[in-house]
Amino acid sequence: MEQSAQGSTSTGTPAGPGGDGRAVRVPAQSRAGFGEGADRERCGPTGDARGEHTHSEIPIPRPRPVVQRASVRGQILDALRTALVAGELRPGEVYSAPVLGDRFGVSATPVREAMQQLALEGAVEVVPNRGFRVIVRGTRELAELAEVRALIEVPVMLRLARTVPAERWAELRPLAEASMCAAASGCPVTYAEADRVFHRSMLALSGNEQLAGIAEDLHRRSQWPLVGGAVSRGRADLVADATEHVALLEALTVRDLDGVRALVRGHFAGAA
Structure with missing residues (x-):
């Protein structure tokens, strides 16, 4: 039986051009627009064509519908991630794209695309002809995530402790205080976002975007119930x-290196 994400919230926009997942009709291109001469004109005016107006050229369609659909998909993805952290998408349960689409007020297409992204992240698995099942996770997986995060981030934080000036760390103080306020609210979803923002901002000082991306993916996985x-x-x-x-x-x-090492390791162990 298909389940729905009870209590899920979303800022999904109403279905519209591209936002409802329907194919966008693109005017057919004539052969004259794809010939060798046309290629020369598109790359720039040459010879006798310099300064001439090519009224017969077919204008390039704007990518607006694609952007709109991607925007809806992104909003649905955020809503599904929130539902995961909140426990509204329960481990072991199967959810179909059409039912979730009704819940969010959009077609099944952006929901299915968002679910495919969650499958790549390891949050759900595809169940043929039914939908997507939320992955069942145990304490062992959470402990493994904490270990991997420590292996990646401890050396980075120690390097940053030696090289980043004190005033740069002071700039992150408001983010740490924001995470305190989020924690005081007792809302796991609110705190999860504040927690990720703080850690992402610290690792951004490394200048390594690949490392920051991998670390955030591991961090997000550790927040699933x-x-x-x-x-x-x-x-x-x-x-x-x-x-x-x-x-x-x-x-x-x-620059208390021993303190940094102990705090980072203990922080991840506590999250597990």
């Missing part, structure tokens, strides 16, 4: 986690 709610992080857990952000910034500011 476990099957049966085996591990539940309450308000006190979130506040303790956010407090470590402030302590880490202080250690980085004074």
Whole structure:
């Protein structure tokens, strides 16, 4: 039986051109527009064609419908990620694109595309002729994610502690405080976003976009709930986690390498 994402929220825009997943009709191109001479004109005027107006050329269609559809898909993807963190998409349950599309007020196409992205991220798996099943995860996978994150980020943070001036770390203080406020709210979704923003901003100082992208993917995976709610992080857990952000910034500011190493490792272990 198809399930729906109970309680999911989304900012999905109403279905419209490209936003509802329907194919966009593109005017047929005439052969005259694709010949060798046409190629020369598109690359630039030459010879007798210099300065001439080519009224017969077919204008290039604007990519606006594609952008609109991509925008809707992105909003649906954000909504589904939020539903995952909130536990509204339950591990082991199967959800179909048409049912979720009805829930968000869009067609099945952008939902299906967003679900395919979640499948690439390891959050769901395709169930032929039914939809997508949310992956069942246990404490072992969470511990493995914490270990991998530590292997990647501890050396990077130690390098940054040696090279980044104190004033740069001071610039991240508002983000650490924002994560404290988010934790105090007790909302796991609100805190998850603030937590990712803080860590992403720290790693951005490394200048390595590939590393930052991989680290954020691992971070996002570590925020998905476990099957049966085996591990539940309450308000006190979130506040303790956010407090470590402030302590880490202080250690980085004074270049306390031992403190940085211990805080980063402990931070990931606590998240597991």
